[in-house]
Structure formats: structure tokens, C-alpha cells
Amino acid sequence: MSLLCSLYTNPSRQIDVLREFIRQSDERQVIVNWIKNAVSNIAKRIQSLTGSSHVNVMGVGSGSGEVDGVILNELLTTYTTIYNRVIEPCHVQTDVYKTLVNNCHDFCKVHFDFRQQTSDQYLQSRHHDDRRRFDVIHMIQVLYYVTDIEDTILQFYHRHLNAGGVIIIIHISGQQTAWLRFNKEYKDKLPVFMHDNSTSYDIEGALDKHQLPYSKSVLPSHLIINECFQEKSRVGSLIWDYLTEADQTEQFASEELMRDLRGFISRDQGDRKSVV
Numbered sequence: 319m320s321l322l323c324s325l326y327t328n329p330s331r332q333i334d335v336l337r338e339f340i341r342q343s344d345e346r347q348v349i350v351n352w353i354k355n356a357v358s359n360i361a362k363r364i365q366s367l368t369g370s371s372h373v374n375v376m377g378v379g380s381g382s383g384e385v386d387g388v389i390l391n392e393l394l395t396t397y398t399t400i401y402n403r404v405i406e407p408c409h410v411q412t413d414v415y416k417t418l419v420n421n422c423h424d425f426c427k428v429h430f431d432f433r434q435q436t437s438d439q440y441l442q443s444r445h446h447d448d449r450r451r452f453d454v455i456h457m458i459q460v461l462y463y464v465t466d467i468e469d470t471i472l473q474f475y476h477r478h479l480n481a482g483g484v485i486i487i488i489h490i491s492g493q494q495t496a497w498l499r500f501n502k503e504y505k506d507k508l509p510v511f512m513h514d515n516s517t518s519y520d521i522e523g524a525l526d527k528h529q530l531p532y533s534k535s536v537l538p539s540h541l542i543i544n545e546c547f548q549e550k551s552r553v554g555s556l557i558w559d560y561l562t563e564a565d566q567t568e569q570f571a572s573e574e575l576m577r578d579l580r581g582f583i584s585r586d587q588g589d590r591k592s593v594v
Contacts, residue, residue, distance in 0.1 A: 329410035338556035345539035361396035379460030383415030492519030
């Protein structure tokens with residue numbers, strides 16, 4: 319019998335899981351490298367349109383702020399002041415974000431506005447007198463958790479984005495990667511699994527449907543899973559929790575489920591690396 323609980327009910331464990339994932343995967347560095355180049359080009363293009371030294375930014379699902387920090391530092395090479403609205407429901411993540419802000423001198427040029435809400439909550443509760451629009455809105459690995467991807471994108475695009483502004487979305491590729499196969503295989507077998515089965519193809523379909531212009535990039539990354547096969551490995555335990563989105567997967571999952579999970583990743587990646 320499986321007694322799994324959602325990882326998101328244990329914020330401190332969630333932080334540990336994400337940090338270990340970053341250590342065992344090159345995904346964060348791949349994203350950071352891409353963002354530095356993309357945001358630099360975006361900033362110059364927007365400034366050429368507006369002529370302004372100020373930019374409004376919104377982060378949707380910003381987590382603990384590390385990627386936001388990269389975006390803001392890149393924007394500060396072009397702009398002298400930034401208004402940055404942060405939409406993040408987890409108070410533990412937000413506390414880490416605020417510590418990051420306090421430790422960075424350059425962020426004195428940034429006005430931070432923290433909203434402890436999910437994306438859905440934010441869109442539903444926005445005050446009618448809040449007419450601020452944003453030049454850059456980023457949604458990095460967050461659209462898995464919204465009620466309706468198409469509606470979410472459209473609302474941010476039409477209600478929140480400035481003319482000439484840009485929305486940056488990072489989402490799992492529709493190509494047949496190991497993570498996509500895992501997602502599809504265990505969506506119904508893991509009762510706490512919050513990811514939907516959406517991919518970049520769903521996002522492209524929504525944009526095409528509404529004739530919204532976009533460009534796309536593919537960012538392959540790898541996750542080292544060796545420790546998942548080691549008994550009593552703390553690293554392995556944290557990676558399992560990342561994959562399943564459950565708290566203490568190895569401790570509370572049934573023996574049958576764990577055999578199935580190990581068999582799946584063993585078959586899928588013989589070199590003990592998963593392309594995510």
C-alpha cells in the first residue's frame with residue numbers, strides 16, 4: 319500500500335529536493351546560459367522601442383529567485399531601474415528569495431513586489447485599479463500547475479503585457495525525452511503527481527490558434543540518476559522525490575511501486591543519465 323503525500327506539503331523538504339536536483343542536473347546552467355543571451359537581446363529590443371531607462375518585470379512561479387536574479391542582473395546592464403513583481407505561493411521559497419535580494423547590492427535598483435499567490439489566484443484576484451503592465455513576463459517551469467494553460471497565457475498576454483513586451487516560457491519539450499515518458503507513465507500511478515501531461519507542443523498549439531507570434535529554442539539537459547539505485551542514499555532519496563513530487567518516496571511508496579519505478583528508469587537509461 320502506498321502512503322505518499324505531496325512534496326508541496328513539506329516546503330523545507332521541497333527546497334532540499336530542488337537544491338539536490340540542481341546539483342545533479344545541468345538543467346539550471348543550460349537555462350541560465352540561454353537566458354543571459356536571450357534577455358540581453360530582449361532588453362535592447364524593448365529599449366529601442368520605448369526609449370525608457372525603466373522596465374517592468376513579472377516572474378510567475380519564481381521559486382527561490384535564483385533564475386530571477388539572472389534575469390534581473392542581465393536587465394540591469396541595459397536599464398537603470400526595474401519594478402519586479404514576484405508571483406510565488408510558497409512562503410519558504412519567498413523567504414529564500416528575499417535573502418538573495420538582501421545579499422545583492424545591485425538589487426537596490428530594483429523595486430520588489432512579492433505576491434504570495436499561485437498564478438490562478440493572482441489572475442482571479444487582480445484589483446481593477448492595478449493598471450500596471452509589464453515589458454517582460456517570465457514563466458519558467460510553471461505552466462504545469464495552472465488550471466488552463468491556454469487561458470493563462472492569453473490572460474497574461476492581453477491583460478498584463480505591454481505593447482512590444484515579451485513573455486518567456488520554459489516548458490518540457492514535446493519531443494520524446496525520458497522525462498516525458500516518465501511523466502506519461504506515472505501520471506495516474508502517483509496520486510500526488512501534480513504535473514499535467516502538457517508539453518511545448520500544447521503551448522505552440524495555443525499560440526498558433528490565437529495567431530500570437532513566437533520563437534522557440536530547444537534546451538537539452540541531463541539528470542544523473544546513479545544514486546537512485548543506491549540503498550539509503552540521501553541524494554537518491556531526494557532525486558526520487560523530485561521525479562515523483564512526493565515527500566519521502568522511498569520510505570512511503572509501496573515495494574511494488576518502487577520496483578516499478580526503478581525498473582522504468584533502469585530500462586529507459588542504461589547509462590544512468592536521463593535527458594530531461
